[in-house]
Each structure stands twice: as structure tokens, then as C-alpha cells.
Amino acid sequence: MTVSLTAAAKKRYSTKAYDPDRKIPEADIARLKELLRLAPSSVNLQPWYFVIAASEEGKARVARATDEAYPFNSPKITDASHVVVFATRLKADDEGFLNTLLEKEAADGRFDADPEQFRADMDRGRRMFISIHTGQRKDAFDWMDKQTYLNMGQFLLAAAQLGIDTTPMEGVDTDVLDREFGLTEKGYKAAAVVSLGYHSQKDFNAALPKSRLSEDAIMETV
């Protein structure tokens, strides 16, 4: 079942309590994983990694990142159906990774029309933007972290359209997640966590109206 675009955006809200007995169908999980993979990123860098906790053990491991500093968030993890840890690459100018991206783009057929030229152009363009961030701006990690958040935005809307409730949580100790899932060694840092599932009857937030600033306050047309 999918909900229309605007209806989904209106209905979506941060779930505060999940029904621990309801599990997301595998077909929906597969669609969401595909969306995580397909999300766009600057210069196609795909600077992200996802740990998907689908088991009780997996969720308990994620909840170690909330038990001490943000205990009010732990039940939103352990009672959810699935939990996704969003993580961001630590290093942008990694030769091995840049070559992996180029090889994948070549294998996927993006350079077929003129393999040498297109491949060189893509590599040069990507390195130009990376060097802006590693060099003059010195914000390479934050730049990549923003791509991870862009992915998260797409993910939250997609889940809502599948009728799945979500809770994006920055109230997690990302250092604990890095250690728990060996993210640092893999070259990533945890950014935030999104719980997925179906809200329980105890979720006070489910019935509350959404509040947003008016269009006048946040946009203008020129």
C-alpha cells in the first residue's frame, strides 16, 4: 500500500512509541534498502553506510547508544520493527574509494559513449569538488554528512508513503555506534538513527496535529 505524496508528507510524524508486535513486510524493507542505495549525492560520491538492525539482538546493540545519554530514546529502538543507523564516510579523498566509484560507473555503462574521455571528465569533476572541501573550505566531513542527511530525507518520505512510521533520532551517542559496529575501522562515523515500524496505541504524538511555520515565513517567490 502506498500513500500519495502530499498525504504522506502530511501524515508523517516522529513516532514516540512503537507496537513491538508489528513487523515491516520484507518486500517493503527491500524497497527501502533500494532507495537508500539509489539516493543522489554530490558528484555521485555516495559517502554513506547503513547498519540495518532487523533482529532483537541488532536493535539491542543500537540501543546501547541511547541507554546512558538518551534513555528516553531506547524503547523507540527496541520496540521498533527495524532500525537504520546512517553513517558517513570519514575521508573524501581516498584513492581506493574514488577508483571503486569510477570502476562501478564504467561497469554500469556511464562512459560507454566515449570511455576514455567520459571517465576522465567524471574523475576530474569529482576531484575538483572534493578538493574544494578538503582544501579551501576544510569541511569535507560535514559536506559528506549533509549528503547522508539528504538520503535520510528521501528515506523518511518514502517510508511514509509505504505506510511505515519512523523516528529520526539525533539523540544517540554516535561514538558508541562507531565502536559497536566497527564503523571507524570501516571508514565511517555514525550520523543518526531512524527507527521504523508501526506506532502503538500509547503514542501520544500520533494524534497531535503537525505544526509548521507558514509559507510566508519561510519562502518568497521572485
Place this chain on the structure above:
Amino acid sequence: MTVSLTAAAKKRYSTKAYDPDRKIPEADIARLKELLRLAPSSVNLQPWYFVIAASEEGKARVARATDEAYPFNSPKITDASHVVVFATRLKADDEGFLNTLLEKEAADGRFDADPEQFRADMDRGRRMFISIHTGQRKDAFDWMDKQTYLNMGQFLLAAAQLGIDTTPMEGVDTDVLDREFGLTEKGYKAAAVVSLGYHSQKDFNAALPKSRLSEDAIMETV
């Protein structure tokens, strides 16, 4: 016309050339504006502002941010149907703004069940997260900028579902945009630009296959 979720994510790509004669219907623009407004953000901070260039003059003003440093991006702005400048708040701990948010949440009915208590809880929770970022982490602007990117991710997927082509562009001189649209005085900094419209026959990228890393490379299930 809306496209299904996965189909939209697969079809979406960064448009390199727009058909200058095709305009997005007003009904679709209205839906996209509503989505910009409804997007979620940490502690409902909504730390964003949007300049929507809908006229030739408006687009020409946006293109001043690419003409010098990124001239290859200028036609993607001037030939598009509409262009959205995404901007982020400069200051998180702004008393006036925090009160505006609380007042709006009250007016929208979020505190009705227990106005004093709910209002105080919301204010305290929001200030706690803001103080983490203004205080120990000293990353308040980047934190807010990430919310803007989250909004952008939702926006790109939504546009694709409406059959609208997009080009997210970081290759813009954000200082020029800040001056051109008085964003600094309004309390914001431009983050990036998204062009919207319909690709032209000259867009080499329209027919190229999408390339993404495999699921194995970017995710694991625990």
C-alpha cells in the same frame, strides 16, 4: 501524474540541459512548496528559507551565483522552469525565533491536552538539543544545514514522483546568493540550488544508466 516510489527513485537523475519552453504546472509547484514546508527537522526547528525563482528575472538573479565561478551551471538555471535556493538559518539560539516556533505550535494545537506542561516540555527539549550544538559541539550552523539537506532529499524524490526533472547544485557561489536576495539580513545563508523543469533533447545525461555502489558495499544487516 505521479510515478511510483521506486520507479521515481530509479528514474531520477541530475538533468544537464532543460527545455526552456516547458513550464511546471502551478498545481505541481504548489505541492512542492507544501512539501518544503512540511519537511521534518530536528526538534521541529525548521531552520530554513527558500527563494523560489519562477520568472526569467528571478532565474537570472540566481544565475549570478554561477556566471563567474561555475559558468557551466548557468544554463541549468536560466533554462529551467523554476529554481529553488535552499538557505539555512545562521543562528539557532534566537529567542524571537524560538518563541515564534512555540507560538505556532500552540496555535496549531500541539499543546492542547496540557498547555502549560506540553509547552514547557517542548521548549526545554528544543533548547537542550540547541545547546548541545551551540555549546559542546560548536556545530550549530552545520547541524541546521544538515536539516536543510534532509529537506532537499525529500524534495528531490517528490519532484521525481511528479515527473519533474531536477538538478541539485552545490556549484554556486553562496555568498553571491546571500547578497542578491538579502539572505544575511534575513538571518540565513544559502546552502545550494535545485533547478526544476523538464530535460531537453540535448541532455546527454537523460539516457545514461544510473550508477550506484552495490548493497553489499554500503549496508549490512544485524
